[in-house]
Amino acid sequence: MAQLKITLIKSAAHRLPKQRKIVKEFGLNRISSSVIKPDNAATRGVIFQISHLVSVEEIKD
Template sequence: MSKLKITLVKSVIGSVPKNRAIIESMGFHKLNSSVVLPDNAATRGQIRRIAPYVKVEEVNE
């Protein structure tokens, strides 16, 4: 099963509160921090909502 490495590349100051909540729930704390999450429908949906704020790379295990 592949995983996604997601990096926060844009500040969430002034963003929509729902998008800010999604970013916090994914585990981001600071700008340029990265998290590795499973590649599933729920994660893809979250990424679609916060696409302007993140960079996504595929990581194979």
């Protein structure tokens, strides 16, 4: 199953509270921090909401 590497490239400060919450729940604390999440519809939907703050790379097994 493919996975996604999500990296925070812009600060979540001064953003909508919902966007800050998403960044925090993903575990992205600082700029350049990364997490690996499964590639599914739910994850992609959440990434779409904060796409201007993160970069996404596909990791294939």
